[in-house]
Amino acid sequence: MTFSICVRETYADETGADRTRFGVAVTTRLPAVGTLCPFASENGVVATQSLVNVELGRKGVEYLDDGLAVDDALQALLNADDGREQRQLHGVDSDETFAFSGAECQGWFGHRVGENYTVAGNLLTGESVVDATAEAYESGDRDEPLAKRLVDALEAGHEExxxxxxxxxxxxxxxxxxxxxxxxxxxxxxxxxxxxxxxPIADLRATYETAKEGYEAAVAKYQD
Structure with a gap:
């Protein structure tokens, strides 16, 4: 029903301290994908899709917060899920990546795992959707906010x-x-x-740009 991307990035904050940020983005030809598929905390991100089992995302992030590695956490959840062959589940934590596409997902379906990201999709026009999403993320300008680059990645897959x-x-x-x-x-x-x-992609981009404008205005007004 969808395609999505999960990413991990390290960076230095304004004080020079090492930090990690995570991002997850998703789009589909159904309403309200944001209520079902993307899950995130400061310890990692997870996307659950195909025949969606929301608990895989919700519990997956809870397990990451408890200190489990993403591959151990998500594989354990799949092992306990009788419908796992109809699921797609992927995500990243501070060290690892994980991606699973069950054999009974509807085609085209599949996933791609990079050094610090995962992309997965099903019911797509072809593998090029996943590849375009991944390549747009890989080539993005790290000086731009991750939220914008996630929109760019979704747009690339959408255009494919x-x-x-x-x-x-x-x-x-x-x-x-x-x-x-x-x-x-x-x-x-x-x-x-x-x-x-x-x-969806044009509207998500417009929402991002308006929210960024509002954030910058609020910071300028109340920064003292």
Whole structure:
């Protein structure tokens, strides 16, 4: 029903301290994907899709918060799930990546694992959707906010054909970015959803740009 990307990045904050940020973004040809698929905390991100089992995402992040490695956490959840062959589940933590595509997912389906990211999709027009998403992320400018680069990655996959069910016009998209840094206030543009639209990527981008503008205005007004 969808394609999504999970990423991990290390960076130095304003004090020079080493930090890690995580991001997850997803789009589909159904409404409200942000309520079902992306899960995030300061310890990692998880995306659950295909025949969605929300508990895989919710418990997956809880296990990461408890200190389990992402591969151990997600594999344990799949082992206990009788419907695992109809699931896609992927994610990253501070050290590892994990991706699973069950044999009974609907085609085209598959995933790609990079050094610090995972991309997965099902019911796509082809493998090029996943490849374009991954390559857009890999080539993105690290000086730009991760939220923007996640939108760029979704856009690249969407332009390759995305979800093949073009008879379903009402679509959705969502992104979440977290960090080990303590940002006050947290950027408003790091947790965004477009729940029902016919142009999910353009609307998610517009939402991001408006939220970023609002965040910058608030910081300028209240920074003292």
């Amino acid at each position: 054909g995305g979800d093949k069910r073009d008879d379903l016009e009402v679509q959705s998209a969502a992104l979440v970015v977290t960090s080990t840094a303590d940002e006050t206030p947290e950027p408003y543009y790091n947790d965004l959803r477009v729940d029902a639209t016919r142009d």
